[in-house]
Amino acid sequence: MVPRRHSDENRVRSSALPVKARRRIDWYRRRATQRKLLLLECGIVRHAPFAECGRTLWELMIEQSWFHNLIPSVGWIRAWKTLSHEQILSGKLPEMAEDEIPLTPLLVNGHQAIMWLEQFADDGDSDLYLMIERYFHGAEWSAEATMFERPEDPDECRKLQMNYGVAYWLDFIKKLGLNLWNILDYYLGGFPGHYYTWASALPFHSDHRSAAIRLIECILARPIDTPRFNVDWRTADVMELAVAMYESRDFTSSPVLADHLEEAGCDNTSILNHCRSDQPHCRGCWVVDLLLGKA
Secondary structure, three states, X not given: OOOEOOOXXXXXXXXXXXXXXHHHHHHHHHHOEHHHHHHHHHHXXXXXXXXXXOOEHHHHHHHOOOOEEEEOOHHHHHHHHOOOHHHHHHOOOOOOOHHHOOOOOEEEEHHHHHHHHHHHHHHOOHHHHHHHHHHHHHHHHHHHHOOOOOOOOHHHHHHHHHHHHHHHHHHHHHHHHHHXXXXXXXXXXXXXXXXXXXXXXXXXOOOHHHHHHHHHXXXXXXXXXXXXXOHHHXXXXXXXXXXXXXXXXXXXXXXXXXXXHHHOOOXXXXXXXXXXXXXXXXXXXXXXXXXXXXX
């Protein structure tokens, strides 16, 4: 069974939405697997403008003091998670053989963590997720520590809020993925316009929501699209390009993929138009997933 988001998690109030909007959300819910929605979250980090200047979270995190962060090895993290509350307070680790607790920390950056999350979406490696969780949790703690002494200069204070907002948003994405939070309702229905509760004075970039919706359409298609598919379209050229785009996360060759598909006999206008559109494409693109047999 394909894991799907819980149908009632953070559901927008139906009375607040027109019937057409509710039907649209319901249509996307039926298509949304956990993998698709995790990749959507990563796509938003990479491609949706976040700051007022238009930079994305992917671009903003490079400037953060926590971008490079030492995290414990996965063996240490697993050992820590087995501790009771009383053991944590006492500071005592359980008795384990030395080779069971590798102590060498890893230097990880935010881009690596997002790429790990994309990999986790595909293979569900629980150890990998432990590393992702630890990195973003530590980044948010580090950024929050800078909020205790706010500067008097409004511009500096605003910059500080943005720095924390980036860390908070990324930590929240890590939680949302496994807690099955409904990102579709957030953007398609109940979008509040702010990136975290404590800084409502700082809105998203005005195009953030529209960019996120275009990414939803890239990953889950549009209700009017018809993903009718013929296995004969999986020629060597088509598959070589589709695999290369997926692995490199570079979808600039989408129009070329449309040409190869057409040469293979593809006459599905939804597929061809999607490949040739100027909308953003990201890992999880419904056409590439269709070719690679991914759900």
